[in-house]
Every structure is written in structure tokens, then in C-alpha cells.
Amino acid sequence: MRTDATVRRLLVANRGEIARRVFATCRRLGIETVAVHSDADAGLPFVREADVAVRLPGDAPGDTYLRADLVLDAARRAGADAVHPGYGFLSENAGFARAVLDAGLTWVGPAPASIEAMGSKIEAKKLMQAAGVPVLGDLDPAAVTESDLPVLVKASAGGGGRGMRIVRHLADLADAVSGAQAEARSAFGDGTVFVESYLEHGRHVEVQVVGDGRGGVLVLGERDCSVQRRHQKVVEEAPAPGLPDGVRRTLHDAARSAAQAIDYVGAGTVEFMVAGEKVAFLEMNTRLQVEHPVTEAVFGLDLVELQLDVAEGRDLPEAPAPQGHAIEVRLYAEDPAADYQPQSGRLGSFEVPDVDVEFAALRGPGLRLDSGFGSGDDVGTHYDAMLAKVIAWAPTREQAARRLAGALRRARLHGVRTNRDLLVAVLGHQAFLAGDLSTDFLTEHPEVVRGREADLEPLALAAAVMLAERDRLARRVQRGAPVAWRNVVSQPQRTVLEAPDAGGQQVVVEWYGGRDGYRHATRDDLVVVSASPDLVVLEVAGVRSQTRGQKSPVATAAERELLLDGGLGSARLREVPRFVDPADVLAEGSLLAPMPGTVVGVPVAEGAQVVAGDPVVVLEAMKMQHTIKAPVDGVVTDLVGAGQQVAAGDVLAVVTAAQDSTPESNTPVEETA
Template identity: 65%
Template sequence: MTTINRILVANRGEIARRVFRTARRLGIDTVAVHSDADAGLPFVREADAACRLPGNTPAETYLRGDLIIAAAKRSGADAIHPGYGFLSENAAFARQVADAGLVWIGPDPDSIDRMGSKIESEKLMEAAGVPVLGNLTVDTATDDDLPLLVKASAGGGGRGMRVVRSLGELAGEVEKASAEAESAFGDGTVFVEPYVERGRHVEVQVVGDGNGGVLVLGERDCSLQRRHQKVVEEAPAPGLTEEVATALHDAARKAAEAISYRGAGTVEFLYDADTQRFYFLEMNTRLQVEHPVTEQVYGVDLVELQVAVAEGRDLPAIDPQPEGHAIEVRLYAEDPSADYAPQTGRLLELELEHDDTFALDGFGIRLDTGFESGSEVGTFYDAMLSKVIAWGPTREQAARSLARVLEKARIHGLTTNRDQLVASLRHPAFLDLSGLATSFYGDHPETLTPAAADDLLPFVGAVALAEHRRVAAKVQSRIPAGFRNVVAGPRSTRFGVGADEVEVLWHGGTAGYSSADREDVTVVSVSTGSTNGGAEVVVDIDGVTRRYDVRVLEDAVLVDGPRGGATLRIVPRFVDPSTQVAAASLLAPMPGSVIAVRAAVGDVVQEGQTILVMEAMKMQHTIAAPYAGTVTELSATAGQQVEAGTVLAVVEPAEDAGSEEDN
């Protein structure tokens, strides 16, 4: 039996912090590795030691097994935990770790190999008696097989995955999926299978000892997905009959026993609720992002079990039963209303009420996060900011408390999917299970629309900004803001809110602040004095008092009230001419890399035609012509790194282009 004394986590963000939490409780030292872009994140300073991986991209850093093993040796680590993603399911890396004399906290490399290929693992499962969907190819698929799903063989998380509804599109989608899989996993192999339109994604958590012993820790439902990436996960999977749940557990046990599995793993199934049949999808030979819901319901620490098995200890002789219900949501820096475009930049605030981080016993909210207020969110990695997990005696209570915490969270600086998560947790089709399927967001596009904001947020922001400037004034700071000897028109403050601009008209003076548009609104008090620009504004709306917390920054005002919040960008009174661009310009929607250019100057293009393709946060994004016209400028080149708002091309509308040709 081996004793582990120092663990290096070959990963980043919240999973690194999660492993550190258990390691500290077990008395084990911790080592972080980090890219240059991640140097300021919490996981780096929380480790007992940290090693820099020079560079920023995954290929330069977290996918460099040689650098990670060298860091382990240099820091005195005797074990490596891979987390999830990156090298967690890379059998070659696992072998390199063992060859270096280090303990690999994961499955046997042969198990990773056997389950790492979705094509080969399906054959293995079929032989073990586990139901499978079957494989198709570009040549064998027919119209009767539609719709189809193209999937990456070597990875997960929605990368390299495409739904195909026409055979004519299949070859092109296979090519795109292969390119995305190659970029994300270093392996462009993809395969094709039938697509179950309204299936549920149900998975079973297992832990094996490597000697045939397998502990099954129930099932999770992960059906709510966007772009085939999970968004909401829960345990136990709701609405399953005891017969179906038992059959799922038995199938997962067979899968793990077939490869004498060692460590924590997840067997994923596609469940058809109409027929109550399920099919093997894949086995993830690692810890899953959604593992906290199983920990909350079963009262186990999966990382502790991983460590125990890696040290050669026996699995505990337990038969844990689920208690209560747990739901996890993934808070992403993305804009669901803009096709889930990733968001990058500085998190001005990220504050959520919670009971504990990375561990919780009993009723409450658990927060697993890799970021904090002030963190920079870059383009090189996944867009997930945090996981928020609620446990309650019932599913309804867990959903209600989680929605409330998200709604009250202070999140500023970047657009997130927070509103979508709240709408999902409160949606009748989610609560009564009628819409619980991988097609949920396609079936319910209303969840993509941001919730109606409190219409007083801009006014409150303008009041706080005016008071902040008055108090900070070098002279005449005792004169009320907006004071005039002769009554004049209202003062004006302009804010940018998302892509829109709003004007707030207000009055100031000895009588205090008031709205020029709302006679039913009275400002009761404005208090300032916080060193970080904080203030509290209390207003009365037709006899009902509301309190707003405000933070005034150099270029923005952050406002949070009882019905949500807003980041208000301060619009300068005079516009900088250098920031103006031509009306026909196509701008980069986010920072990223141009990976393909599909047009040239002078090309006549149709509406929707691809001009170029960008990659950001491991996902590909197509920049298309917004209308028919002619490409008159094209400054982007393949391989170029661009910032958000960069002019990539100019497409003159057809009528304008036509008039030039007629001259």
C-alpha cells in the first residue's frame, strides 16, 4: 500500500480547488500548475506550492504532460490528480506518470484506452450485455436514419458534436466536428450515430477498486444542455421507476466490471422516457464536473475515494442510500440570447450567498468556483465561472432555493447565463418533468431571453453616481448635486446597458433627488462613504420601500436590488472619434483566434454566407454575411489573434455594391 504525501493537480480553476479541499482535510500537501493567463486565479495562491507553465494556450500548458511531470518532480509531489478535461483521459500521460515513479490518481491506462474510443467502447459494452445505439458512417447512413449525431471519439463536453438533419450536410458537419475535436482533444476521430430527439441524458456514478469490486452511487440526470454541454444536473434522476433505475445501475456495474475499473468514473446513457429504454453513450474514466450532486445526496467524498483507491486501499463496505435531492447549475460567462457567445474580460463582482465551498453537509447552498471578484476571464479555456449546488429534502425545495440564490447574486462585468438558469429552474416543464430532455432549450426558447430588469436600476445608478461625484469633489462638496439658483430642466446621465444606451433624467438640489419621469418614486436616502465606491440608495415606490446596493467605479456603476441587478457603463459626454467604425463592418464578437478565412476582397456573397471562422474558449464561431453584398475589406488572416470589437471585414450591401458597378 502506498501513502500519498503531496498531490499535484494537473488542472486549473474550480476542480483544482476542489481536490485541494479534500487533500487538506486528509493532511496531504498540494501543488498547482498554472498558465500565465491563470497566474492571478484563486487556485494558484491556495496551493502549498505552485509551478508556472510558460504560455497561455492549452497546447502550451495544461496539455504538456512533460512539463507537468517535471513540475511534479521539481515541487516534490509524489502523486498527480488530473481533474477533468485536458489530460484526465489520456492513457499515454497516465503511463508517463507511472514511469516517472509518481502515483496516478485515476484509472489504469488500459482502461482509459479501452473506454477512450467511443467506437471501440460501444463494441465492448455490447459484448458485456449493455444496450447500445449502433454506429453509422457517411457512406452507410440513409434518410431513414435521420436525424444523426456526429460525435468526437476522444472527448466530451459537446466539442466535436453536431446534429445533422440532412444527408447532404453530413460530410461537411463531419469535417467541422473533426476539426473542433482535433483542436480540443488532439484527436480528430469522429463517428455517427442515430440522434434520439427527446432523449434524457442519465449517467451512473461508479467507483472501482481495480480488482473487480465496484461501488455504484446512484444516477444523475444531465438532460438540460446547450450545444451538447451540460447546464443543469441533478441527483437522483427524477421520474425513473425503480425497475429502470436498478437496470441502469446494473448496466453501469457491468461496464465497470468488464474492464476491472479502478477509481471514480461515470457511465453515461441516453434514456428514452417514452419507451423506458436506455442506451450506452460512453464511459468517462475520470471525475465528472457534476460530481457534487452525488456527493450531496450520498454523503460521500469522491475525491477521497479516488485517493484511497490510488493508495491501494479497499473500497468501504457500504451500501449508501440517497437522501434528499441536489441540483447543480453551471454559471457560464456567455450570452444565451446571442447564440451563447463566450464573454471575456474582468469580473467586476462575483458574489453568491452560500453555506460552504466545495463541501456541505445538510440543507443549503454549496459553491464550487474557480473565479472571484476582480478575476480576468480569458479566451483560452472553458467559459464556466462557477458551479452552484443546492441540496434540499425535495426536488422542488432544491430548485426553489437555487433559483433564489442565483437571482440575488451580485454578478457584474460580464454577461452570464444566470437569467437562463433561473428561468430553467422555475420553468413548469422542468418542475413537472414534462420537458426534461436534451431538447429542453430548443423546445423552450423563452428561457434564452433575459428576464425583465428592474426599471429603476438606471435611475438608482444615476443618483448614486451623482452623490459619489459630489462627495468626491475638491470644491463645493457640500452643495447638493444638481443644485441651481434658478429652476432649470432635469439633469441627464447616460449609461450603456448591454448593447443598448439609456438616458436617465433626474432632479437634484436642496430637496434631494427625484426622477423626472416617475412621480411615484421618492428617494428616501443615499448613503456613501465606502472606500470601494459603495453606496446604499433607498427609494419609496408608491408606499413600498426598496433598498439598492451600489458600487461606483471609474467607468461603471454596479447596481443590485431586490429584483436583480445591472452593470451600467458610464457613457462619456463626448465620443472619441477613433472608436467609430464603418456601418458595414463585421466585428469580432469576442476575443479569439481566426482559424479560417472563407472569402476574399471583391467576392459577391449571399446573406448568411460564411466569411470567416473564429475559435474562442475551445468552441468554433462562424462570422457570416449579415446580408447579400460585396466584400470590400478583409483585414483578418488565419491564425491571427483578435480582440473583441476588431474589424474583421466590411461587406457593402448589394444595392450599394451594385450602384458602384453601374458607374
């Protein structure tokens, strides 16, 4: 499919970092840009960076970015002559691609027929098998035996890990199939699933291709995307480490055959599972991938520019030789320790140090940041929880991992919990550095999920001292007088702080102030060397380090909250008031919303008797469903209604415990996609 048309004004039918990524290439090439945005996204950077922006009324994807008619109307009103779909949303919707072409616009993507050919995983496997691409054979669920186990149940439509189940016990197969069908029907509108063999300790390896629609296919190496959670990628790198040369050739040849079999146009990715010498086709994503920057860094190419070149009818270049190694991590607003529960809120601080490039091909040693957010932006509940991608390139894999981990450690990330500590732990893990990779990496190494927890006591002392210094400077008289000075010292000052990004954990700090400065009341190994309202130098067991603090922009006027970063780690700490308004005290047994969202299910009635673990409320946020369960046996009261919008911390229900019941937790949560 060639248009031989010059693109002058491009609409990106997407949001966040991929929209900004495409805009960056367009600016360099002199192409005008058009953004479409929901109401929830109106204040995000991608809207500000576009030459023209068109509002799509509403917040939910189904009302905005998934409305092909609204997107096409926006293109017409904005005078766009081309559409780039990004990834997700309508990017692999053949009907949308066809509608764009029918409207006389240039479609920066593959032909609708190619999208349709790869849209069904079942039909795609048949097509690839006919083209000589190695595939795993399908199994009849009714005929699966113990010798076939383990098997994988997969949705034929869609992706992202939804509608996917690993089955290791034959008795679980029927429930896995029905559960996958229901999940696929809800997520994709198509409940078709299939069963295939599951490769234990397999690697997820994919090949980047760019086709010209005339049989020419550029193969730009492979990427390893094995480190995953919930079948969704977390760490990606190029080239894939430790692959035998024969396996690498098989992957590249199979990817070329796959693209040629459907006369592929533009950028696409052919995904495989690899176990030893065995290679098996998974699927072909007929779009740009999230992890495309690592290929750009290694080959020194701009894949978005190549997409535009092909859309405008130009020939493909020769593939350059790959150089060095690149690693990308996905920085998510989520809590890995709480089963990767998505987080939402306002980013008080979002700064990654030493960034060399933003939204462009990284050539040579350096660090690249592809982000959809900045400091002060709101992370909502309607879309994916990914905040940014951070990419490092270096001559060797070990150097790239070290550079990337160092940048993540020094990043200032406050306002929502993130998976930053998990990513740092993975990049420094002995198994990762040895190239011992598989899709069950995080399951095999649960220690990385815990990450590195900051020691809150020294940070809390630093926060207490900063707050005291701020109080001193706020005085109208006697600013020079020492803080907390007393003629006769009877007891230490007592400051109680909580860490909102660490589950509300509280730390009590007892300290003295006076002419000799500040000191901890009970720990001689914790010394305040110097103090100011925004910088405290502490010595912990003889090791001196700085901690900087700034007032949190996400705090209310009445809250005293600081964002702390430095050699002791990072934390957001809020001073707990000495006196609490009785109206703010929650009833015992209150089940609180873990994040803003919509109540989509209330499986119990007001006054119902429940036992611990029974579902009480189902909350939908960030494309996930969160089941709020009863923490104890008891009676349900004050129950929210289905369809109600709730904020984080809102009371969803109260479970009044039976006398012999002991609470396990305040708000147990179980997630499903």
C-alpha cells in the same frame, strides 16, 4: 491496479475549480499540494491556494496543460509523489497515465488499459455489448433510410459535444458526416465518426461508480444531466427524478457490469440515454465528472477522498443510503441570447450569498460553491467558459431548486455576461419542476434562454443619483448644497448611461435635483425615496426597494461606472461622456471583435466584394471558433491578418456598404466548436 503507496505531495494536472476542489480534500487529509499553471492563469485562486506552484510557460492548452512532458517535469521539480488529473486536458490520456506510473509516481485514476478500453466510443460499445450492457446498434451511413431517422453522428474520440450532429433529413446525412469528421479531426486529432439511432425526447442519465480493481464496484446512484446546450450539460441533479424502479435497477446493474468488464479502479461515470423504459449505453468517462458534487451531497461522501483511498490501496466502504436531493448548475461566462457566445473580461464582482461549503462534500441542507474565479479575476479566452458550479441540497427536489434559484438571483455577478438568468428560469420552470426532462429541454422551452431582463430605467435613475451624490461629496466647497439646484429651473438634468453587459444598450435619464431631493422628470410612478453615494431607495409603482452600488473595479480611471444590485435586479452601468474624441469614432461598417482572441482564418482578401452573410474573419476564443460575417453587401477594407491577437472591440475589418444595402447588424457572429 493498486499502488499501496502513501500520498504525501499531490500534483493536480489541471486548473481552476477542479484543482481547488482536489486541494480542499488534500488540506483536510494533510496532503501537500502542487499546482501547475499557464501564464494566463498565474493570478487565479488555485495557484495561490497550492502549497507549491510550477509555471508552464505559455497560454494555450497545447503549450501548457496538454504537455505531459512539462507536467511530469513539474512533478519532479516540486517533489510530488502522486498526480491527480482532474477532468479534461490529460485526464483520459492513457499515455499520460502510463508515463506517470513509469516515473514512479502514484496515479490517482484508472489503469491505462481501462482508459484505452473506453477511449474509443466504437470499441467501447462493442466491449459493453459483450458484457451485457444495453447499447444502440451502429448504422452504416450508406445504408441509412428514412425509417432510420432521426440518427446521431458522433465522434469516436473526445466529447463535449464536438463532432456530433443530429440528422432528421436523409439529404443532410452526408454533410453531417463530413462536418463531424472535420470537427473531430480538429478537436481530437481523430476524424473517426459513427452513426447510431437518436432517441427523441431522451434523457441523459449517468451512474457514478468507484472501483477497487479487484472486482469490487461501489455504485453511488444516478444523476440526471438532461438540460444541455450544444450537447454540454448545464443543470445536473441526483437522484434522477421520476425514473421507474426497473429502469433505475437496469442502470445500476449495467454500470456495475461496465466497470467490472475493465477491472475499473477509482471514480468513473457510465452514461446512458433513457427514453421511457429503454436504456442505451453512451460512453464511460474514466475520470471524475464535473457534476460529482450532487452525488457527494446525496451520499455524504467525498469522492476525491475515495479516489485517494483506492490509489493508496485501501478497501472501498459500504455504500450509504442516499438522502434528500441535490441540484447543480454550471455558471458560464456566456451570452445565451447570442447563441451562447462565450464572454471574457475582468470580474468586477463575483459573490454568491449564503454559501455553506466550498470544495467539500455538502452534508445536510445548504449551498455549496465550487469556483475557479473570484472578484477581480480575469476570465480569459484560452479555456472553457465555466466560472463556477453552484450546488444546493435539500430534503426535497422542489426545496433544492428554490434554494438554488434564490442564491443565483441574489448573486453579485458583474464584469462579464453570464447564463445566470437562464439558470434561474430553468429552476423555476413548470416543466423542470414537473420532472419533464430531455436533452432538448432548452429547444422546447426557448423562453428560458431569454431569462429575466432587468428594467434598466429605474436602475439607471439610481445610478444617475449615486453619481450625482458622489459629485457632491467630491466638492471642495458647499458640500451641503443640493445637487443640481437652480433658482429658476429651465430643464432637467440629462444623464446617458450604457450597459456593457447588455450589449451596450443605452438609457437616457432625465431628472431634477434640489432641496426636495431627486425626482424623475417624466415618470410620476418612479420616486426617489432617499439617496446616498452607494445606496438609493426607489419606489416603483408604490413598491419600495433598495439598490446598492459600488464603483466598478474593471473601469478605467476616466470612466464613471457603477455595479448595481438590489430588488430591481443587477446591472453594470457606465456614464456616456457628453463629448467624444473624434479619434474614437469608428468608421461605418466596422466589424468588431466580440471578445479577445486569435484570428485563425481570413477567407476574403483586402478589397474583395462580399454579400451580406459572407464570412470575413474567423476568430478563435475559449475553445470555440467564431465566424464574423459581412452585415451588408460591400467592399472589405482594413482587414486583419491571420494569426493576429485581438482585444474585444478591436476592428477586424470594414465593410463599406453598397448604396442599396441596409445593415442588419454591426458584427454578425456564427460559432462552431
